Amino acid sequence: MSDFLIDVVLILVKLGLIFGVLLTMAAYLVFAERRILGRMQLRHGPNRVGPFGLLQPAADAIKLLTKEDFIPAGADKVIFFIAPGLAAVTALLTFAVVPFAPPIELFGRQVPMVVCDLNVGVLYFLGLSSLAVYGVALGGWASNSKYALLGAIRSLAQLISYELSMGLAVIPVILMARSFSLTDIVLAQQGAPFLLLNPPAFLIFLISVVAESKRIPFDIPEAENEIVAGFHTEYSGMRFGLFFVGEYINMVILSSMITVFFLGGWLGPVLPPIVWFFAKVLACCFFFIWTRGTLPRLRYDQLMHFGWKVLVPLALLNVIVTGGVLLWIKG
Template identity: 80%
Template sequence: MTEGLITLALILAKLLLILGVLLSAAAYLVLMERKLLGRMQMRYGPNRAGPGGMFQPLADVIKLITKEDFIPPQGDRAIFFLAPGLAALTALLAFAVVPFAPPVNLFGRELPMVVCDLNIGVLYFLGLSSLAVYGVALGGWASNSKYALLGGIRSLAQLLSYELAMGLALIPVVLMARSFSLTDIVLAQQGLPFALLNPLAFVVFMISTAAECKRLPFDLPEAENELVAGFHTEYSGLRFGLFFVGEYINLIILGSMVTVFFLGGWHGPFLPPIVWFMLKVLAVAFFFIWTRATLPRLRYDQLMHFGWKVLIPLSLLNVLVTGAVLLWLKG
């Protein structure tokens, strides 16, 4: 009984710690993006709230709390309330299987640095990424607005299309690691990261991740100049903030997945493992911010053509080639 209570207490402590770190990281990732975009576009970015703009996330939260919470009179109120929470919740739940460091010894017992080390962690991640589209699609539909509905439909088609390529890009990783556990996948990269062993899968996964995060050049769900901010047109106040937080938490989660699947996870010389993990996640986030400042938005037909006629065939070919090479090496 005591052992079970200790295990439960450790799990709850890890959950609270991860929740606090994720929410803080999402807030300051917004500040980092605004600062970097400002420098890349030859301007300053936020620099008024606190030293160097460090209190800007707090000012943004206060602004969202004090804004009027508008609800469309003809919309579906229940689904309108549910959609932002669903978008943020699915992003938060995905981090439960992310191993961010090797197990540590605490009070004479081994403590894994992951909330739940599932032996089907890859399938859990893919399942939650599939559920994430519901928050966006339901938010657009429940608003009873043609602009929000168009944004939701675009988002649904885009996310479902690029999930296929993302899932196919992970099959070579599972084949090389011979496990669906994310911890085993990290341990299998002690020598070389899978980004070097299978660069095509890495490139396809990175592109699919950008589409899943709705980052440029794949931000068609929000295409402001066409859809008046897309699926969250009718949202304001804290509910708009939940969509926003969910998007940046999703960016951290997918950056963590890129790190786990292709960049060797916590492995690295000289620095502590958790520092290596955080640096790799920040490097992936910086890459997505850099593309936002650099690349133009695709047309919708170009986006769908690229997903179905380029990424998916390349992913299927890569699965066949990887399987053949592994069989040849085994024989």
């Protein structure tokens, strides 16, 4: 078999594995969230479908697939169809540059444990996170509903605001690693994770990704008691489900980015690297769930004030201080 065919086969295998693992994780994160929140709120959560309720995600999928799928009379049908897919696809594409283990020896060659090890992986991640807002915007606009449009506008304002602080929080990581490659960023943390070297960047990034994933206390896009159900008010069936699949895949992706940027990626003693990577990702996912069961929702004015008047100035200050310290150490 030629080297080209081997490369193609390896890429297809990695894509298939990532696709399967991400969809499975997204489905069972919903189940895990319902069980964990149930325990936090002194109730059981889903425990009837299958042993310990483990078949609940399959039951939810069947329910969504068999529910009536209706389209509002005045909706833009083409965009109405496309919008839910954008939310899920952009999240899936982001994982193409996430390294989840060091290269392994296979077929007499070093095979990187990443679909595409781009030397501008950070820019790729930031670019796709910017595209993710289109699914929300188009879903709300194409529905021809004032409630959905209002939810989409509020969502856009939130996502754009916190995307800025998220991008600024990544700059100190790039400065410390001296690379835009996610693999290089992980290898630069062999001495100590960037969480310990730059805690302010970690906190700013963590808060920003919680807002980017539209989770409590930043779940203004889905503030049910205020705007019915947000940008997906007019969706039903599997299209409604796709928005939530995209949300939970995005939670896994952002947890992976926290792991790569600040927690040392696959690095760790004793256990295999891939175990360390997924253990850190699942710990971050648990944090997302924990905040949902603990914190109250922010008001819209509080959310925007915190983003623009607190996080953005702190992130800019941290960039300046980090650059100054690195120059001082180099000098």
